[in-house]
Amino acid sequence: MTTEPTPTPAPKSMDAIMALCKRRGFIFQASDIYGGINGFWDYGPLGAQMKKNLREAWWQDMILNPAWGQKGPNGERVKCVPVETRIIQHPKVWEASGHVGGFNDPMVDDKETKQRFRADHLRGLYTTSIPSEEMTSAVSAVVSSTANPKVNIVPRATVIASTEGEAVEAIKDKKLQKLLGIRSIDEPFTPFPEMSFWRGKVNFGKGTESVTLEVVPIETLKAHASTVPSPFTGKPGHLTEPRQFNLMFSTYIGATATEDDKAYLRPETAQGVFLQFKNVVDSTRVRIPFGIGNTGTSFRNEVTPRNFTFRSREFEQAELEFFCHPSESVEWYKFWRDFRMNWWKSIGLAGDNLILREHDKDELSHYSQGTSDVEYRFPFTSPGFGELEGIAHRGDYDLTQHQKHSGTKLDYFDTTRGERLPNGSKKGERYIPHCIEPAAGLDRGVLALLCEAYTVDASRPSPELLKLHPRIAPIKAAVFPLMDKDGMPEVAEKLYDELFAKFGKTGFIEMDAKQSIGKRYARMDEAGCPFCFTIDQETLTAQTVTVRDRDTGKQERIGLDKVGAYLGEKLGA
RNA sequence: GCGGGCGUAACUCAGUGGUAGAGUUUCUGCCUUCCAAGCAGAAUGUCGAGGGUUCGAAUCCCUUCGCCCGCUCCA
Known part of the structure; x- marks a missing residue:
């Protein structure tokens, strides 16, 4: 979706908004009298009531009278039920959901300059013994396939860039060249056909050499942290090994609190819904398509909590997991995406400051067939936007994951589908439902509403x-x-x-x-x-x-x- | 995590080594009134915290906490 460039009004003063919030008792710093605690905010009397009003509006329009009574793509009233699930769940839940393992990317620090970067953004210049002219895809394929040779080869110089093209642009800078020990670039880098590297010719001080430019494997960083040159200084021995930053808060269950009792505070409320999907189906007369809603507190150990309450370490979500037949999932995805945008408009965010942004294909998770964000132009993001709510098509990923990890069947027997039997009833169809997830941040919602409402x-x-x-x-x-x-x-x-x-x-x-x-x-x-x-x-x-x-x-x-x-x-x- | 800025009354801020201040607010009177009105009076401070230098520190030095901005990061 392309958005027309709208004239950006001068952003409102965030300082003035924060001052008003404190003065009138909307938002206070948590533990204020002890000097505050980074990333945590409390609500005062007006803020607490305002947030409750927002939560109630969500509950009213998503659970009790979903989508204002509109008919869904199936031509029927939308049906939703609530659950209330716990902040702490079985530790295996977060392994299944992928939050414990790959919640975020490994990072590397330069110990000298204290700069930090994503390990997979490190590009290396490798000198090769094969002259550029003789390098063919056949040769390179052989070289690449022989026991992953790059792991044991240390790059001559490194640079931070998310693509090879960016890296090439970056090393055009003479100052950076000097820092990295590059005398001159003798032949411009060009992409090598069908391979994930670029090649060129560089003088490191010993004459022109053929070099390739490609990602430095994380394994190399682990094995040779002491010899890989820094992308900031060119000096080896200053990089830390890649470190996984875990954004999950951990805690211990039980008074004895040993490592065996380790548990996590949830980073999203959604998983609680997936865990209770079967119980809800078995105990409630709900039939697919239907939604399960859940509001509550979640925790993320943000690297940099900032921008007032926008990125807090403790925050409240209002999430709906809407389950449907795979063949109808895209229609439901569009339905919820559009409704959620209209909903935010209905409570006061009408105007140019609110946009619906469809994620690009390369932005999507591997399992998702579509994700959109409802985004608001906060004073501190302007002229950019900050996410208020994400509407994600999660496919059957979560239920499948939990089915696999828990060993419990999480499929659904749909008696309205399948061929018609002689007795008139349907044969039925067994499937794992697809899930559409509109997940709203209530604290971000309150903040956006305050920013939008603030007027001088x-x-x-x-x-x-x-x-x-x-x-x-x-x-x-x-x-x-x-x-x-x-x-x-x-x-x-x-x-x-x-x-x-x-x-x-x-x-x-x-x-x-x-x-x-x-x-x-x-x-x-x-x-x-x-x-x-x-x-x-x-x-x-x-x-x-x-x-x-x-x-x-x-x-x-x-x-x-x-x-x-x-x-x-x-x-x- | 790095760099820069900031932290003094409930709020906004002044105060560069010598008795902690102003305006607003709040409270008490009076006035009696449709848009932060007027008059009189009063209250309010661990100067973010800890340590150091000094006869003496809000002020200088060190440490630390928090907030803002930039970088970084953002399932």
Whole structure:
């Protein structure tokens, strides 16, 4: 999908947003009084309620009334059920899911310059005894196949690049050449036909030599860490062996806590769903296609937690695993992708800051037939975007993996499929369902909603406000007696009681009589409260109040007895 | 992990070796009022933490923690 280049508005000030979040009690640093703890954030009163509103909206629109009651590609109402699964599961779960082994790529550090790079990005210049002219694909195939010779050959120089082409570009730089001990490049590098290396001619100081440029195998780095030259200095002996950074948090189960009791905190909630797939099918009258939803906390030991709450080490996900027949999976994938985009729009992220980005083919996991991200242009990613939710077509990968590792059958017997039998019923079909996974980050959602809602309008008496969608706003309404006397507080109290009884389940209802009316409006603007109802002199005589709209500042006068209905309509409650 | 910036009242910040400050906020009065209004008064500090130098440290030095930016990374 190509996106039209949209004019990028000046990003909002993240500092100002963070200051407001702290000032008004949306988000605090975790363990603040101890100096904080890197990568962890707490929610204050308004933030906690706001996040709950977001979670409830998800639950409402994904579990109780999935996709707003829309019909799916099969022409029927979408059916979903919830589960609540644990943060800690059997350690083997994470071996099956692949998180323990290959969660991330091995990294190498240069001990001298302290720089770190991905081991598989290291390209080496190898001098060969075979002159460039004589190198044919037949010769190179023989050379490559003889006991993986490159493992035991140390490159003359190294450079960091994700492709050979990039590496060639990089070593055009004279300064880098000098660093790596390259006198001159005597023949430009060109790709060698049908092989994964490039060749050229280089002078390392002993005259022109034929060289190949190719990936330095990780095995070479392990076996010859002390002699492989650094890509930063050209000096050998400063690179560490490739190290696997495990992003999983580990813990120990039981009071004795030995290595045998090691367990992991989940890096995603999805696996809990796959583990209970069979139990849900067996205990609930659900039939494929259907979804299982799960919200909860996950943990990842991010290398660099940063950007406020965007990349936290502890975060909450709201994930749906939607199971369907393989033949319908692509249709369901498109259905959920489009619905999730519309859903984020419906709660206030409408506009150019939200995009749906389809992953390129080479970005996809080997098992996936499609993945899209719902991405938001955060102030700190602008003009780029940051991921809010990933919608992935996971195929039958997860159920197959767990079936293999657990030894438990996880297939599904579909009685609506197969040829029709003489008695009228279907023969049935046994298969492992495919799974479509819309996985949303609730903390990232809250952050995006806050960033989108944050508005500075210098023409207003109160320039800073949060234009939060009424469904998400933690404070739903405020009641103000214009003056703290003449019977107004008593009327306000009564109205407050009424609104509290009707809407107190959805969020806070506030009452405030302190200070000037302007300050009270300003306070509510900053907290994102969409509506303020003010009791004035006229209320006492004509039984009407003013409603002030947060976004426009406009006021209208409505009957005191109509306030409940008015607010109910606006909140969609 | 590297480099740069920052850390002083609830908030925004001033304070380059000599008694910790301003504005806002909050609170108490008064005023009585539809947009951070006015007047008077009051409250609020382990100067991020630890150590050192000094007669004396918010200030200089070392260590450490956290936040922001860039690099790096991002199943």
